[in-house]
């Protein structure tokens with residue numbers, strides 16, 4: 001039987017990102033993927049297009065993969081130019097709440113805490129296939145093995161390790177991470193509790209030929225007395241919400257006749273679908289694993305939390321899980337993790353997942369086709385048109401309001417680090433490519449130089465004058481880009497050493 005440090009189940013974006021993190025940290029990693037090939041029609045343009053917000057773009061930037069991702073999506077890579085100045089510019093998209101979009105120009109950039117210009121865009125669109133292609137290539141460079149056409153069907157664990165079965169093969173690992181999507185086999189096999197709320201609607205996404213598209217509304221999101229339909233990126237690409245309590249979903253395949261009947265009902269027209277090339281249904285069932293770890297088995301991405309795609313947050317949340325878990329699991333594998341480090345994964349990410357579930361539930365509630373809901377929508381639309389409203393929605397959707405509770409009142413601790421830039425041009429993002437922690441010391445006497453030596457194998461130390469230090473004298477940044485400690489212009493060395501030991505374990509003596 002083959003043996004690995006970690007078996008990741010599922011080569012979707014979350015599983016692949018996590019595998020890259022573990023490979024970067026020198027772990028022996030195997031990814032088992034059910035599908036034999038990349039490039040499913042559900043994962044390429046147009047149906048596979050997904051919105052990626054700042055936290056995800058930042059994760060790719062910090063691992064040196066942003067250029068490859070922009071190239072794979074066909075977006076011109078002007079990220080360097082965009083981040084040259086010292087000023088912040090409005091994001092290209094501000095996201096939406098229940099289809100109501102704030103104007104990006106209304107966002108109060110000064111109200112977004114601790115931001116500096118960065119090559120990572122605030123928002124971009126990429127296909128799942130592009131994301132997976134970039135990550136698969138990187139994983140291969142890092143020595144990660146990916147076995148496709150391997151569907152995991154059994155799992156047993158004891159205190160020493162885990163064995164998973166895929167087809168006729170068994171694989172042994174010290175740890176297994178289920179990144180196998182919303183219907184996760186790993187979650188079920190390992191006995192995780194998965195709790196939440198039942199659906200209100202069946203949603204449809206389909207690529208069709210419409211005989212008389214002029215009968216439909218010309219806007220992207222169309223609300224009627226009977227439901228909502230969305231005209232998406234491509235001609236004939238439609239999305240629909242039918243408030244049937246989720247009754248249709250998974251009972252039968254959505255045929256042309258059924259889709260046409262639903263579209264007629266939710267649009268209030270007699271529109272005709274002549275052909276359906278691809279179609280699938282989903283619901284707004286919103287559930288979350290009560291813990292992300294059971295012994296030696298962990299969950300990340302849709303395997304850990306499901307909700308309606310409204311607001312486009314599943315992928316962004318899953319990539320955040322992977323970034324948070326990767327370095328903690330690697331340190332655990334290598335035996336350098338301080339006590340309890342791995343359990344901070346659930347502690348930090350579960351509240352984020354719960355918040356995303358509630359954000360999507362709130363959107364479902366204001367999309368019901370009823371006069372009362374339409375009245376509430378009108379109020380929310382007015383609020384989103386204000387500066388505070390636009391800023392609030394952008395912070396929620398982009399993840400820029402995420403701050404983990406790391407037990408400190410300091411407002412920067414627990415936030416994603418701003419992309420500090422030294423006078424010599426070095427950027428924080430560029431210093432994070434090897435997946436180590438980073439200490440930036442902006443003080444003239446380089447006061448933390450002596451303190452950091454015990455962690456030199458885990459924390460990179462960089463000193464020098466900073467262009468805009470936002471008033472800080474030094475910061476300690478975890479490998480996932482989260483600020484673990486921040487000091488003023490006369491940093492407290494003992495406090496720094498306590499924080500380094502807390503996150504990175506004992507110093508070498």
Ligand SMILES: Cc1cc2nc3c(=O)[nH]c(=O)nc-3n(C[C@H](O)[C@H](O)[C@H](O)COP(=O)(O)OP(=O)(O)OC[C@H]3O[C@@H](n4cnc5c(N)ncnc54)[C@H](O)[C@@H]3O)c2cc1C
Pocket residue numbers: 009010011012013014015032033034035049050051052128150151152153179180181182184185186205282300301302303309311312313314315316317318
């Ligand atoms: C219509 C729609 C639009 C969306 N838009 C957005 C958006 O704009 N922004 C956003 O952030 N999110 C969006 N999402 C959500 C996003 O697509 C998911 O959250 C994301 O794909 C989850 O990634 P994942 O890697 O966790 O799971 P998945 O992408 O589901 O990948 C799981 C992988 O595991 C494999 N697998 C499954 N079972 C097994 C098994 N037993 N053994 C081995 N392998 C297995 C699967 O084949 C798959 O490759 C949208 C979703 C939908 C449906």
